[in-house]
Amino acid sequence: MQTQALTLKPAEPRASYYNIDPKDLKMRAVDLPGFTSVRASELFPIEQTPVTAATPELMRAEIRRRTAATLEKIDLQKIRPGDSINILTSHHGYSIYGGHAYAEMVRTIRDEVERRTGATDIRLRAGVGLRFRETEEYIAKFGLDEYFHGKAKGIAPVDRGVPIKTAIGTLYGIAEAYDARWIIHAHNNDVRELHYHRQMGRLFKPFAMSYATIETRSSYHQSTGPRSANLLPRLIWESDYVQKRFLLSCFMQVGPEGIMGVNANADLIAQDKEFTKLNLQWYGKILTLLGALKDVILVIDYPGPMPYTATGGVLFGNFLNANVDEFDLRKLTPFTRYSDMLYPDNKPLVEGVLPPPNPAIKAVILNYCSKGYPGAFFPKMLPMLVVGAQAELMENDEQNTEFMKFALKVDSLAKAVSFARNFTKSDKILIFDGAVGGFNVSSALADEMRELAPEVSARVDNELMPMWLKQRGIAPQTVH
Amino acid sequence: MPHVNHVAVIDYSLCRKCPFCVRACPTNAISWDNNRDPVVVVDGGKCLDCTICMTRCPHHAITMQARNEPLPYGVDWTLADPDEVTRVCHAAHMHAEQIICYCRQTKAREVAAAILLGHRTPEQLSVATGIRTGCGVLCITSVLRLLKAAGVEGLKAPGWQWYGTYATIWDLPAEAFEKYPEYFLKEDLQAANELYPKAD
Numbered sequence: 309m310q311t312q313a314l315t316l317k318p319a320e321p322r323a324s325y326y327n328i329d330p331k332d333l334k335m336r337a338v339d340l341p342g343f344t345s346v347r348a349s350e351l352f353p354i355e356q357t358p359v360t361a362a363t364p365e366l367m368r369a370e371i372r373r374r375t376a377a378t379l380e381k382i383d384l385q386k387i388r389p390g391d392s393i394n395i396l397t398s399h400h401g402y403s404i405y406g407g408h409a410y411a412e413m414v415r416t417i418r419d420e421v422e423r424r425t426g427a428t429d430i431r432l433r434a435g436v437g438l439r440f441r442e443t444e445e446y447i448a449k450f451g452l453d454e455y456f457h458g459k460a461k462g463i464a465p466v467d468r469g470v471p472i473k474t475a476i477g478t479l480y481g482i483a484e485a486y487d488a489r490w491i492i493h494a495h496n497n498d499v500r501e502l503h504y505h506r507q508m509g510r511l512f513k514p515f516a517m518s519y520a521t522i523e524t525r526s527s528y529h530q531s532t533g534p535r536s537a538n539l540l541p542r543l544i545w546e547s548d549y550v551q552k553r554f555l556l557s558c559f560m561q562v563g564p565e566g567i568m569g570v571n572a573n574a575d576l577i578a579q580d581k582e583f584t585k586l587n588l589q590w591y592g593k594i595l596t597l598l599g600a601l602k603d604v605i606l607v608i609d610y611p612g613p614m615p616y617t618a619t620g621g622v623l624f625g626n627f628l629n630a631n632v633d634e635f636d637l638r639k640l641t642p643f644t645r646y647s648d649m650l651y652p653d654n655k656p657l658v659e660g661v662l663p664p665p666n667p668a669i670k671a672v673i674l675n676y677c678s679k680g681y682p683g684a685f686f687p688k689m690l691p692m693l694v695v696g697a698q699a700e701l702m703e704n705d706e707q708n709t710e711f712m713k714f715a716l717k718v719d720s721l722a723k724a725v726s727f728a729r730n731f732t733k734s735d736k737i738l739i740f741d742g743a744v745g746g747f748n749v750s751s752a753l754a755d756e757m758r759e760l761a762p763e764v765s766a767r768v769d770n771e772l773m774p775m776w777l778k779q780r781g782i783a784p785q786t787v788h
Numbered sequence: 789m790p791h792v793n794h795v796a797v798i799d800y801s802l803c804r805k806c807p808f809c810v811r812a813c814p815t816n817a818i819s820w821d822n823n824r825d826p827v828v829v830v831d832g833g834k835c836l837d838c839t840i841c842m843t844r845c846p847h848h849a850i851t852m853q854a855r856n857e858p859l860p861y862g863v864d865w866t867l868a869d870p871d872e873v874t875r876v877c878h879a880a881h882m883h884a885e886q887i888i889c890y891c892r893q894t895k896a897r898e899v900a901a902a903i904l905l906g907h908r909t910p911e912q913l914s915v916a917t918g919i920r921t922g923c924g925v926l927c928i929t930s931v932l933r934l935l936k937a938a939g940v941e942g943l944k945a946p947g948w949q950w951y952g953t954y955a956t957i958w959d960l961p962a963e964a965f966e967k968y969p970e971y972f973l974k975e976d977l978q979a980a981n982e983l984y985p986k987a988d
Contacts, residue, residue, distance in 0.1 A: 475963070526926050532955050646983070706838055
């Protein structure tokens, strides 16, 4: 398949238990006629520049150099040569822009700890979302078990738990996440599931997710509230149990333009505040622009679960909620697991409290995504066309037993797009295909994005950014 | 009636008789007995095709295979006293029609009815209603809240599946509200009281 020159390269298909066979992916959306791209930098220039290199090898070398440099600032003298260290990682990082940068950051953390401390019992623990084989697949893909001398392991929320006493009672972590003298939290900052973390303690979230067992994760998603749930990971991290082990955190910095760098810190609270500023700067305008678009057809074409399918550094889940300013903490957002519970059909049990899913979405075409994320909410609420073999995958997804009852199967992507154009009367199409640094879109949508960008930029600068910062206790003058 | 078409099958040439699948199964469909041959056995009548055992088996010894006949599951909630079903749901701060298992689309009233009809543990409720047999993660606190609301006490946590302690917005200590105002606890408690019922 030849990708047109005006478009950005989509993410490669992924051979996985959770995806259709790559040979069954008959067409990528970007190969349909009439598509072009819009770069994030042309819409909203930022001061920082993404990490770039001429070849994948040079890119990995640059990530290694930056990881070693940022770790150099951290005191590792606490580690004795005989100590054990768990490097805690999460599935998302291994999926961002192909995962190579995150994998290299993780390898470098290992090497630097060994080089500077003499410790050799360094383990990799790779947490998952709801697809329990996923990080094992990444460990194999990136050769991490060999790299960690047989000490790399996927961990899942149904594994043995360990009690962690917090300020609100006992919660549970995954025992194998914490079975070392020290832990290093190796994660990524991207805005991702903004509808859950709301950029309030975003860097803490894995402590109640990837590193936690089912009750703690369920407490987060079903029992403690769509904003206040974010207190749980903070309290787990603050617990004596975790503090005795916590050494440092090392984050791959990600923005709409790509990989932005690597940042390590021994103070996660300070680091979270810094990344809050950066994420508001890097993602605020893009997300506000998405919220200003009207009458859009979305094509999902990415080897990840539906809400995490990405383009230009943002997700389908972000667009689903883009009719509400998700950075505004006063507001509830359309899709969270709390709202999902309240839609047994296509209207909520309680009216007038929850905003609807983004009404700008006129149709969704599901060409390619992973199974293993409960998503019946999406076809219940949005006109959904599912293409070819992908429909069979969804029909047999144990986490989506009702999904295809609300969706229409179409045998080809071209037919689905043509049909969607006809019934929506729209020619504005946005593809979530993993494009890096921008968006693959129809020409009509490209025009609209460029036209709206200046007004959005001014509104964010003058009105929204000061409010977002104030809500988070950050002085505007500290942001450049 | 919903049904499943697959069942977990163990390849005994790969099985190392570790208890991982036994501990991970939400329906107690897999048992382990060292005095039996084979040691690890799947009860097809309880297996609801969640695939958790398959995707967590360290030895890749489990596959999901097509059943000869579909296995139906689900509880007709109207078989229980409707007023009691509503009372239990409300005591757990849930609407009777509320979805609590996103994977199987199980409603609170189905689980409440199953409890009232005699299914008294999370595992029994999973077999009866299908709840917790998709992702196996997100809905456990709703199950535990409904059991508590129905007055089921003294549950013995089986270990890895659940431990019996969790947090809810209604039970957070007052100190947390005071110490962490930036996490919007007060606002979410107010929203929860608007979105979900209070105990009757």
